[in-house]
Amino acid sequence: MFNIKGKVVVITGASSGIGEAAARLLAQQGAHVVIGARRVERLQALASSIRSEGGSVEFQALDVTRLEEMQSIMDLALTRFGRLDVVINNAGVMPLSPLEALKVDEWNRMIDVNVRGVLHGIAAGLPVMRKQSSGQFINLASIGAYTVSPTASVYCATKYAVRAITEGLRQEVGGDIRVTLISPGVTESELAETISDTEARELMKDYRRVSIPASAIAHSILYAISQPAEVDVNEIVVRPTASL
Ligand code: NDP
Numbered sequence: 038m039f040n041i042k043g044k045v046v047v048i049t050g051a052s053s054g055i056g057e058a059a060a061r062l063l064a065q066q067g068a069h070v071v072i073g074a075r076r077v078e079r080l081q082a083l084a085s086s087i088r089s090e091g092g093s094v095e096f097q098a099l100d101v102t103r104l105e106e107m108q109s110i111m112d113l114a115l116t117r118f119g120r121l122d123v124v125i126n127n128a129g130v131m132p133l134s135p136l137e138a139l140k141v142d143e144w145n146r147m148i149d150v151n152v153r154g155v156l157h158g159i160a161a162g163l164p165v166m167r168k169q170s171s172g173q174f175i176n177l178a179s180i181g182a183y184t185v186s187p188t189a190s191v192y193c194a195t196k197y198a199v200r201a202i203t204e205g206l207r208q209e210v211g212g213d214i215r216v217t218l219i220s221p222g223v224t225e226s227e228l229a230e231t232i233s234d235t236e237a238r239e240l241m242k243d244y245r246r247v248s249i250p251a252s253a254i255a256h257s258i259l260y261a262i263s264q265p266a267e268v269d270v271n272e273i274v275v276r277p278t279a280s281l
Pocket of ligand 1: 229
């Protein structure tokens with residue numbers, strides 16, 4: 038594994054779960070992390086904790102559904118650290134429900150955050166990376182990007198989309214820019230807390246009984262970033278050992 042010291046890494050959705058674990062781990066490894074999410078008080082606490090361990094971090098309120106906020110956090114990285122090495126498009130929501138429940142607002146929210154949010158990260162980061170002739174996108178999909186299950190059609194559709202966008206991006210910009218898709222299985226986080234549908238909540242309780250810590254996914258992110266520049270880790274799937 039190569040050194041990631043001094044790399045400038047923007048992480049979306051860093052106020053909990055995988056984003057938070059990645060921010061801690063990458064900062065411990067010497068990266069400058071620039072973290073965004075909507076819950077600024079969480080970011081502030083995380084930044085204090087990272088700084089108390091000697092890490093380098095900046096934070097800013099970020100709603101990934103707003104392109105101008107995504108551009109603004111890239112600007113923060115550039116102003117503060119002078120370059121942009123990695124964008125981790127991690128922010129996501131998962132309010133599962135059967136299609137027949139017609140929770141159209143929740144479908145739209147998943148499309149806005151999980152798909153538009155990733156596209157906004159690309160739109161804001163790609164011109165900077167093109168100018169530098171280097172950079173890396175790490176997009177968080179899911180094992181739901183490979184199979185569909187009841188109550189998860191729309192969530193899975195958004196993650197299939199992330200997988201398609203990531204592969205398309207790799208084909209178009211590979212050469213200068215590295216592109217990595219990370220697909221976690223069940224991971225400890227706050228992700229299931231947004232489920233408002235009773236049936237989906239019950240199904241999830243059972244499904245989430247076996248899980249891995251968010252730090253496991255952070256380590257796969259570190260693995261992808263820490264490869265030498267000519268090595269592009271395209272896809273990583275990480276599941277709990279006990280899952281089918
Ligand atoms: P969490 O719910 O713990 O974290 C999700 C993060 O996304 C939070 O920091 C939240 O912050 C942020 N977020 C939500 N909406 C927005 C928004 N509009 N703008 C900016 N940030 C937003 O879940 P995970 O850590 O598990 O999720 C991280 C990623 O991993 C997601 O893409 C998820 O789909 C994926 N994943 C997770 C799995 C798991 O089992 N945990 C399995 C497969 C994939 P805030 O509310 O403060 O904005």
